[in-house]
Amino acid sequence: MAITMHSYGLTWTDRDGTPRASGVSYDQASAEHRRDELAAAKASDIEIVPVTPGQRLQPKA
Numbered sequence: 001m002a003i004t005m006h007s008y009g010l011t012w013t014d015r016d017g018t019p020r021a022s023g024v025s026y027d028q029a030s031a032e033h034r035r036d037e038l039a040a041a042k043a044s045d046i047e048i049v050p051v052t053p054g055q056r057l058q059p060k061a
Contacts, residue, residue: 007051008051009031010022010047011049012044015043021056035048045060
């Protein structure tokens with residue numbers, strides 16, 4: 001039985017209004033943990049986004 005790996009990145013907006021995107025990919029649990037850290041830091045518009053290997057997310061404009 002094969003295990004399929006799913007990777008996720010995050011996009012968000014810093015408290016000062018700067019759009020950001022993660023430079024690394026996470027598994028589901030780690031992405032959720034990072035989302036919670038960003039929320040605690042008062043970031044907004046936080047989204048967990050599925051990514052493919054080698055894909056680099058861009059901040060929202």
